[in-house]
Amino acid sequence: MWNKKIPQGNPVAIHYVDQDGKTLKKDDSQGGELDTKYTITPASIAGYEFVKATEGTLTGTLTSNPQQVTLVYRKAPVTPTTPDSSTSSSSTDSTSSSTSEALPTLKKGQAITAVKKLGLYRTPNFSNRSREFYYAKQPRIKRPQFVVTGVAQSHAGHKRYLVRDVTPNSKRKGRVGYLTAKSTFIVGTYYQHAPKKVQLLTNVNAYREAALTHQIKHFKRGKVLRVKGIVHYHLTTRLVLTNGTYITSNKAHVLAK
Incomplete structure (x- = not known):
């Protein structure tokens, strides 16, 4: 009996400093198998807001060589507790509406989609100063x-x-920041309940497995398909067609009818 030894990459060392280079938090590290991708999420530090990563990147590939990333923070501006700064008339994703409720808390790794213009912020306290940029409202x-x-x-x-x-x-793919959790601005990317039929908004493939492998058929945009069920696959879902094949349930590609 023998087990194959999987080579491990050299862990990425993570440093937390302020803009003067003063250490704010004990160093962390992130490891894994050699040649696998890594993603570093900036930790929350009380009284500070994340600015940028230096001496490395937030995403990359684990290698046999030492790597390090320095996360730079600055003092967070003091914001009033009432009202929240996101209720400013200049903020499109205002939280002032009492009828706009937050989505149920999602699990790490689940996907969401913006349905209105909204801002991406460096900190959970929304203000013009902490806003990185706006995402414009886009077609579905x-x-x-x-x-x-x-x-x-x-x-x-x-x-x-x-x-x-x-x-x-997207040129912003990979960017990290904070979004509002209000359901008027964001929705789940994938259907959670099976519609009876869907219309294809893009060209879509049907597959033999829920992992969307072993393509069986190709459908062109505009086609209406009958659905008999939905299955969960990791943190997403798949629609099951009446012939037993699987297609994506991403709302950017299929529209419930």
Whole structure:
């Protein structure tokens, strides 16, 4: 009996400093198998906000050589607890509406999609100063998509999602920051309940397995397909067609009818 030894990459050393180079937090490290991808999510440090990564990148590949990433923080601006700074008239993803509720807390790794113009922020306390940029409202098939990497609260108690941009072919893909958790601005990327029929918004393939492997058929945009069920695959879902094949349930590609 023998077990194959999987080579491990050299862990990435993570340093936390302020803009003067003063250490703010004990060093961390992130390891894994050789040649696998790594993603570093900046830790929350009380009283500080993340600025940028130096001496390395937030995403990369584990190698046999030492790597390090220095995360630079600055003092967080003091913001009033009432009202929340996101209720400013200049902020598009305002939380002032009492009828706009936050989505149920999502698990790390689940996907969300922006349905309105909204900002990406460096901290959970939204303000013009902490805003990185705005995402413009887009047609359904081009809407910005994100993966949740954490959950936080503003000083006023509003829920925020720490996310990573995973929008295909976007120049902002890989960017990290905070988004509002309000359901008027974001929705789950994947259907959670099976519609009876879907119309294809893009060209879509049908597969033999829920992993979307072993392609069986190719459907062109505009085709209406009958659905008999839905299955969970890791943190996403797949639609099961009446012939037993699987297609994506991403709302950017299929529309419930």
